Amino acid sequence: MSINVKTIHLHKLKMRLNHPFTTSFGTVQDKEFFIIEAVDDKANHGYGESVAFSTPWYTEETVMTTEHIMEDFLIPILQQNSWNHPKEIHQLFSSIKQNNMAKAAIEGAIWDLYAKRENISLSQAIGGTKSEIDVGISLGIQPTTEELLKKINHYVQAGYKRVKLKIKPGQDIDLIREVRSHYPNLPIMADANSAYTLKDIDLLKQLDAFDLMMIEQPLGSDDIVDHAKLQKAINTPICLDESITSYDDARWAIELGSCKVINIKTGRVGGLTEAKRIHDLCVENNVDIWCGGMLEAGVGRAHNIALSSLAGFNLPGDTAGSSHYWKEDIIKPEVIVDNGVIHVPDGPGIGYDINHEKLEQFMMASKEFHF
Ligand SMILES: O=C(O)CCC(=O)C1=CC=C[C@@H](O)[C@@H]1C(=O)O
Ligand SMILES: [Mg+2]
Structure with a gap:
């Protein structure tokens, strides 16, 4: 039709x-x-x-x-x-x-x-099977470590399944050490948004001591070659974000060994169809995947929820609840996170x-x- x-x-x-x-x-x-x-x-x-x-x-x-x-x-x-x-x-x-x-x-x-x-629901339309998805929280760089710890505490209490911290040169090893000392068992990851180069390899190796789930996009935003070298030198799994803009980027990164995890964002890869192809490729190659966020309002968030309902999304995504971002969202009902989980809506389309x-x-x- x-x-x-x-x-x-x-x-x-x-x-x-x-x-x-x-x-x-x-x-x-x-x-x-x-x-x-x-x-x-x-x-x-x-x-x-x-x-x-x-x-x-x-x-x-x-x-x-x-x-x-x-x-x-x-x-x-x-x-x-x-x-x-x-x-x-x-x-x-x-x-x-x-x-x-x-x-x-x-x-x-x-x-x-x-x-x-x-x-049918958008989730069903793209082949999603999960009725619940696990979510984590992404915290921006905070003015002080005390404020960061306060925020982490808030989201851990609310049941979020992992915490993503933004790092940059000068706010990295000591910061992660401090957070890890307060939360010995919390699933923690760090996102550098390309703030480092291979010259920082000794510093990045120190991250191995903190049992991070992964480090996201440590090197150049269009690089997969240096990331492959870095992944060979560190135990912390590398997750690529900015570097993956298509199915082929993902294929090349997997072939080169540039990462062990991919953060899929529909916007970055040109839509749900391409996002699903990358999902399928990662499943075939045992590459872990999760759904990234772009500080979306309700409509984009609903699309992320549908995408995350595909079976291969095996790690918590950056799809926090509406109230984390906005005083009032543009959808009804707003997206609610219930003890670290979002229930995938089953109404027609985005379901909100x-x-x-x-x-x-x-x-x-x-x-x-x-x-
Ligand atoms: O909560 C979210 O929507 C995730 C926020 C987040 O971590 C990011 C949003 C946009 C750009 C980046 O800074 C970053 C990311 O790199 O994943
Ligand atoms: Mg990122």
Whole structure:
């Protein structure tokens, strides 16, 4: 059955995070992004969310490049070509290089629309089987170690299954040692967001003493060669984030031995279809996987929950509850974490309703494109 899209809306929103999020390369507090709303001939509404930040510090994309690519290239491709299933969209968009977050935002709205037309959940539509997913918490760099320990305590009490700490040169070994001394058995991981080079190998070797679950993206954001050298030299498993932007990136990294874990984010890899291919590849090769986060609002979070319901996601993801990020989210009900677990919704599509009042409240602009 073909999907007869009538309109795509690009709603631009701005929402303020409860707490500024600081990494090795900057701080985010006000998040601008797009909610993509695709409407079909039967008045079904599918939703996607763009995850690029306002500055290109995580990948090359920004809120403005996302808008340009969606409006001037991706939506016209959908208007000018015939297609029947969301699985075809990643291939259809392949004439446009990179710009994966723009592609994922549009493809995500079409996946949700498809699932709603079929009256199945998004999880079911992509082949998910889990009814519950385990979640961890990602804590940005804090002003003091006392504040970090206070936050860790809060999330450990709430049942989160692991804690991810952001590290950077000067705030690494001592910080991890301190946290580990307070929590001898807590599953802890560290994310460096590319803050180190191979010259730091002796320092990175010291991490082996703290029994970390993994170290995420210690080296260059597009590197897999130096990561392979580092993985041979340290026991701590390396998890790649920024370096994996496609199925082929994952295949090459696995072949080279650049990592033992992959963090899959739909935005970074261009959508759910590619994310699922990477999932399948990791399962075949016994590579551990978990679902990363991009400080999403409710729509993006719901997509992450559906993705995490695929059987191969064997480690807790960065999909914390709505209230960790926002005073009020744009979905109803909000995402609730119950003792470290999220129950995967089984209603049609993303399984959460849009809170239209909140959507309007946070909307800065809106454009529509007719088919
Ligand atoms: O809670 C989340 O959504 C995860 C937050 C998080 O760790 C990240 C979000 C965006 C960019 C990065 O700094 C980082 C990551 O690298 O995984
Ligand atoms: Mg990361």
